[in-house]
Amino acid sequence: MKTTLLTKNIMNDHAHRVADGYAVVSAYTNVNEEYRVLRGGVGLIDLSAVGKIKVTGEQHVEFINELVTKEIEFLDIEKSLYTLLLDDNGQVIDLVNLYKQEDAILIETSVTKRSEVLAWLNERKVDGVEIADLSEMLAMIGLEGPYAWKVGQRLIDFEISSLPFQAFVEIEWNGHHVFFARTGVTGEYGYKVIVRMDVAHQMWEALLGYADEDMNVQAVGMDALEIAMMEVRQPNMAVEGNDLTLYEACLEWLVSFDKEDFIGFDAIHSMREQGVKQRVVGFVTNPDHVLDANDAIVVEDTNVGKVLQICYSPTLDKKLGLAVIHEEFAVSGIELEGLNQNGERVLVQTQSSPYTFPKSWSIKII
Amino acid sequence: MSIQKARIAVTGVGIICANGNDVEEFWEHVVAGKSGIKPVTSLDLSQINTKFGGEVSHFNPEDHFTDEELKQMDRAGQFAVLAAREAVQFANMNLSELDPYRVGIVLGTSLGGMRSGEIFHKQWIENGLDQTDVSLLYKYPVHTPCDNIAHALGIKGPKSVISNACAAGTNSIGYATDIIRTGKADVMIAGGVDPLTFLSFSGFNSLQALSSEPCAPYSQSHGLNIGEGAGILILERMEDACARGATILAEILDYDLSADSYHQTAPDPGGAGAIRSMKGALNKAGLTEQDLSYINGHGTGTPTNDASEPKALRSIIKEQAVPISSTKSMLGHTLGAAGAVEAVTSVLAIHRSFIPPTVNFDEESRKFGLDFVPNQGRKGELNTVLSNSFAFGGNNATALFGKHDDQKPTPAPTPRKKVYLTGVGVLAGNVANMEQFDQLVKGEGSGISEVQRFDTKPYGQSEAGQIPDIPYKKMINPSMLRRMDALSKQAVAVTKMALDHAKLKITRDNSEKVGVIFATGTGPTETVESFNRVVIREGAKMANAQLFPNTVMNAAAGHIGLHFKIKGPTSTITAGGVSAISALYYAYSLIQLGGCDTVIVVTSDEFNEPLLAGHGRIPNFLSKTKSRPFASDRDGVVLGEGSVAMIVESEEAAKARNARILAECKGFGMTSDHHKIAGLNPEGTEWTKSFELALSDAGLTTEDIGYISAAANGHHVFDPIEAKAIHQLFQDKVPVSAPGSIFGETHGTAGSIGLLTALSALDGTIPFIRNLENPISDVGLDYVMGEPRKVQTDNALISSYAYGGNYHSLVLGRYE
């Protein structure tokens, strides 16, 4: 198991998991408490293990444009964009975030797909582009929560409300070059700081130090983050990336369908023609019901799908899950049953996303 | 000629608005903190979420105008003329003693004659086109209120109209200042006007921006109240004002413009654009925030403005306690007039040492820790006043006014900078780019084609200059494309072409230094028509919130800024047929006066069914056959659409980036007449004068000109006037062509198309006038007929005119 320098500095003996060979902290304290920080204060997230790959060269835009599902010809400098990388069969390799710089694009991968994406890029590399893996050199720290903008404001010398969603700036911080981006995954105000790995811990401590009596700033692990992501239906490659097609995972919004060509283009068009048989739907069930991933979803005696992911949502005080369900039942607002390992049937109700209402939607940056 | 950043005195003010019908009544109410906001009576607001507005009351047009005068003006024109008359009187100025060519006007307006347009539109929809009152169409153009003032005062100098929505009033005062400083006039009438219209009520209503009660800027901020009125200032050189013993009310220190490049309607929430225009104005005036003694804020009372503007103000004034007030709290938001009435307010505040209050201020909801002069004005010696106006499209304008100071020196003149053209882009009848344009004008083809988009039968003319199908998706970011109307798409596409042609890249380093001047004759007619049609037919509740932001004249300028991330000075000119050259002159002025080094001038005009229908209603206007400018058997005009973008740069800027220089803008001549609205002086005297002025500005004589691009479009009356005007100066010694014969009448864009044919002439080929066999017999000109003519020339003259008597000419010269 590898550990990035930042993670090494902060993980102590906290619970962790291994993602693509790297240690990632699952929880620093208690998942429900960390969740409340995300939904009520500012969560600090160690994303240092995600892949950070820089593509430069004359042809860098054309090169990446051929690999991603979104049209990036009009991606402005200092703007970021979520897009999918597909393989030739149209299967999702990863959901990546692209950051357009004047003469480069920085690709942020999921933590679980870092080496796969790098290998894919290198395999496809053409003349006129350079690919540099900066994953070890750069750390990334996420700031998520209804007051994340207050912390972000401390890093920059202009009004933070002037930084629109999906924009970023390059700034100086204590003499170091830092990327400061507005992009999040929980539906709350979200920012990311990209900073050299060897000063990341200093940054981490500085950010924690911006807490005050009105605002909790606290380290948040992957467990709480994944709950908050699921609540707003933010795709999580660790869950939805496997086996499902992009249609089944409902990722159409990450594709520019009028783009003329990209890798996987033909495959996803023919998938579409063949029709989509099943789709991911969110559901809730009572907190005392037993239901786990891979358990079946049934209607009377007919198996109509299976559970993909399930966890406890503190806001809903219910178990919240995602299931992949036959197309004809894949809608919100109906009642189905889950069949658990004990052979019990539990009532599940399909839900509309976002499953909880992020506080940030009713808070203005002041 | 040199450029002198002269000190500019304000020697007269005039105003009419909800808070008073003249300066004294207005000021009495301002001092008393008395609001003029009340239920509106002149429009039916039953479907609008408010009954309140800043309506001008106890106003009887008959008390001020003769029946004959009233035929020439609607409510906007009446306000404009009243305020202008008052301002001239206030200045104690006898205009008839001045050289009329040295007195000019710039008027800001968002809506112009829209009141007339709305009545016409309603008649059209409810009773049919043939039952409409044609006279309304003459009052409808956005430049008509400006013409009304020019005619009422008898001026003949530079005349232009700024229409960047709610920034227009402030912007027009700035541009007028520039016109004096660049030496084109001695006295300028400057200001703004807007009437209450149903368009603005239903539009702002659809955006949920209206306050259901009297507005409370900077405190409760529950929305704005629309107001109406006019504000006019008399500007002259300080020395002149002192020499004639005038009372100096205040001095215009400087102004600046900026673009947010953030959103179509909402301001940048952090106020970044506002900060740039305020800082820019301070820098240009050589002042700092410490010099500020009062700020007349934009303060509309909408939640978005009142959240972002205070941030920007705080960032400018830092820890100082500068009083800030919103006089919109007393008279509503008068849109294109706002900056002008607030300029009048600022000038009077200085001269009468009084800080106007923000009335209706709720102490409970006080935020930001700024001094908003709540509810009661106060006495105060004011040295420097800053006034803000922010508009749709993220267009910001800031003006600075100062107390008259005898001791201040007059800056020395500086040499004039050379101004070059370094890139162009075009869309016009049958041409999708510059190569096709060149091919067409240097060959035999026509840009005019049969109209397929709609049924032309009712209108009697089936042809028009039409832009071919353009793959906009390839040129414009698709996520932005969806928000653009036809005019904006054209404008953005040609801007891209021109930037590519000039090899100019907008980067983080230059984005705040590049300006955009947009110009249009027709404006977004199609969008205005569809918006209003729904409102007339289905009621204001059904008004389309998506269309409304594109109904403003500067919508395209906003889209250009957003699409290319351009944040420098941005303005919009809507002076009818002279718009293109007027916009080029504004770009030229900005460069001369250090506003910026690179300006993108974009002109766009539409062709669509409402335009054909409207022009078809005007007797004898449209041709029933072909476009035949200058022909003795011409029978009227064929319409066309077109867009042209031009990259205009200072010599320094062009050379610094090794740009290829296409030509030099050598001289401008700008005159006007006061014959009648929608008409021209049949003698052509002022038109000829514009040629003379352009030549002398360029330091050239008639012999130096090798090509004249005429504006002629086949009109019965106007073609011979232009022929006469040309003949009066050039006789038959210079080849004349009429690009309108190739592309149709493209209104505000016609001058740009003329300029492109001038580039072609400098390159050796003059296009021939299509369909011309027998020219007008009584005036002998060297018409280029039958085939393109090969020439060798270093200079070309572009002629343009607008209905209502406005003439702008440009000498374009070869770069040596």
Add this chain to the structure above:
Amino acid sequence: MLTYQETKEKAEKRRELTQRIKAIIVERLNLDMDPNLITDDQPLFGRGLGLDSIDALELFVVIEDEFGVTIYDDNMEVFGSVNKLADYILENIEE
């Protein structure tokens, strides 16, 4: 619990509603896309469909016009997804 058939019918009804909403959004907001490519749960604002405050205002008018349901301008939740909009319409529609 509903029977298989009843559940299926309920799901079909729900899908008809979401499809109608998608078609309305595409048509009335001039989106250049196939409405079927809008998914039930994607956000309508920001990263999702990319709508903004002006579209929201237009949607208020359109939803009232089509369904007789008034959305108030402080209700941000309805723009969370087509599904959220459908929930709101079902809760507020007058039968």
